[in-house]
Amino acid sequence: MVPHPDGSTPTLVPALTEVGPEDVPALAAGAAIFGTGGGGAVHNASRIVERTLRDFGPVQLIGVEELSEDDAVIMMSGVGAPTVGIEMLSSTAQPETLLREAQRTLGRKITAIMPAEIGGSNGVSPLGWAARLGVKVLDADGMGRAFPEATMISPNVAGVRCEFSVQADVVGNVEVRRPIDLKWLERHARAGVVASGGIVMAAHYPLSADTAPGAVIPRTISRAVSVGQALLTASSPVSAVADVLGADTLITGKIVDVARRTEGGFVRGSLTIAGTGSDRGRLQRIELQNENLVALEDGEVLASVPDLISILDAETGHAISTEMIRFGQRVAVIAWACDPLWRTDRGLELAGPRAFGYDLPYVPFERKSTR
């Protein structure tokens, strides 16, 4: 594992070798936390995946370091509007169509798929697709969290070109794209999503044993499961989750203000949290655009993208998405360091505070508490 710039390493979690139906609740709870407020609702996805793994058996996980010359990997995700996703659900044919088309375009067999993002429903669904397809899952993802745009993905940071992308809709239409870069892919893919009724399933970024190392965020499925297990089994879930993540609790308190609006297909706004207990008297603000982007207190940035900020239910430890935040909720705000890849110049250019329109310098978040 790559050490952090400050020399520390995130808590090592055991690498899983497979994911079975009994792991899905933990994976879903963990993926919701990595969603940092966005990433879509994990509830439907986890119900479907749990059932699929029960019907088709557990999915084999392989680490990036275990990839051989014979392996070819592709990222898979759902793309589109969550409002549509709860009504026009996926078909069993979509993952099969994608895999077949991707293999044809690549000219070789695809042996594993991986989530494009571990945050939210897209961190959970690929396990079900893999079970159905009979392929392995790479224990890694393309974000280490959830981000709203196609450009904000790790191989793009690492300078690996996206050779092609395949999109399949629920009716059976398939589109193959060979974009010159991710900005163009975003533009064309969006047009395709609209034509397909608001939601599609996509496969992109074919990777190999040569290109994957350093271009993906490693071991994130195992990590999400560990975080979820801590949440579901510990007697004080918030501190257990923080320990597994290497996170600090920024504030414990209650939501006293929610300002949200929808703009260009994104939810933008801010939340204010008033401290309770030993945090009484403190006020913290979270800026958001689908995901939680910046945590501020007394004009000072405590944490910002690409580092991760998640709002948890103070009692249960479950992540609360930006849509579900309500006045009066008792919450704990936690923050932790992103993968070092995001802290490179290219990473910050694509997903630092300025990429989201904040005129703020990026200050790397470091864990202060030691346990």
Place this chain on the structure above:
Amino acid sequence: MTHERELSIGVDVGGTNTDAVVLDQDGTVLAATKQPTTADVVGGIRAGVARVLDEIDDRRHAVKRVMLGTTHATNAIVARRSLARVAVVRLGAPSGTEWPPLSDWPDDLSHHVLAGSAMLGGGHMLDGTPIMPLDRYGLLRFLDSIEGRFDAVAVTGVFSPSYPDQEREVDAIIRDHIGPDARIFLSQDIGPTGLIERENATVLNAALHRVAHDVTHALLAVVEEQGLDAVTFFAQNDGTLMSLDFAENFPVLTIGSGPANSIRGAAYLSGAQDAIVVDVGGTTSDLGVVVNGFPRESTLPREIGGVQTNFRMPDILSVGIGGGTIVDVASGRVGPGSVGYRIDREGLLFGGSIPTLTDAAALNSSPIPGRSLPTVDGRTRDALAASLAFVADRLEAAVEQLSLGRMDLPLVVVGGGGFLVPDELSIATEVIRPAHAGVANAVGAAISLAGGRAEHIADIEDREAAIEAASEAAIAKAIQAGADPLKVEVVEVLETPISYTTHPAVNVSVKAAGPLSRLGTTMPALP
């Protein structure tokens, strides 16, 4: 002209008690009673109605309406009792094939309910484009394959709340095929977008049609036995009423009516249009919010009998504090255990040995007339005293959570354990303990309006037209549910923006409600 005022009877059939009240036209409570609920339902209703009619004696002929609120449907699901066998049809394949109907139902419940299911071509995309042509032949083949093995059909089409025609066409095809008396339930009539939850609710609704028939006929039987010339209504989840034949078709809409009636009744008895209501029972305290006289609805999916549904339910916060909550003297812990209905044997106040919150309340003044706390040791006394402070804290936190930080709302206290609520809470302007608080549920049923809800999706430029279309549909549903066409109005408009469409789109959801129409009279009687 007699100038006799019209009277209403409200009945609430709970798991334990059946409450009944008589209200006059001003809403004054003229009579109230609590009777044990009977296994056949009708016995409890009969006893309750007979008792309040006795109390008003010579004015029984003035009873013009009988309103029933009940958890009977909920209990039938929980007990897997009297459920019909349902053929489940979903239109929209290949969409949703990843998730066949009833996939997440508890096995024993789906075993009771499911006669067979089919995922057929059909359904619509967000913009109205058909996903696939309707598979008429597949539909007929499916019905033939399960011939004679189902009592009802539940039909759910993708985006049918916005594009209802196809479900209606399927309804016609089925009637044509198996006869005009077929029991067919369409998802567009049951719930908003969210396919799995709407389908689940539609199937539950179909499964409950006999239960609904039984309870509506129980009410009619009692009304007839008593010789009342009254119109009958059912209370539904959102605090509005529906006519009896509507209730018979939509029993699933009664499932959340208990808390809704309690909240509406409490608000009404206290005169508060905006308030927090706490119903303190033996095991839990259930808190809700009244906004403009209606219960605030939950935004989260609700589970019933292990099944996820998305029909609108009151936003209820349950806290593990009730009159029977056990105070553990050794650890100082309060709850979550409760002696429940055994409090009249096990509580200290009743000669038992288990300290409860009722005993804690008795430190100040006895909440139970004629009973006083026996001598207890110092540790027990300290633990009981500390538990009262804990209760005040928990209730205050719960009120704060529900009130969204607003400090200007009163707190209305109902239920048998109401004495646990302190007279002063820093988060509420005042604590109100209305008269007849024990039968707030039945009062809530008696004062409800008739209502309806409808949804429409449109481009954002057409949002006003969409609101108008949804309003018309909601008003039509409210009238169908019994509202006075001259007085029904739109009471709520919810807009949800939708991304990834050609033009920015919006989903509008409109609720309409109005006072019940006065059948057989053209003018309200003057005092």
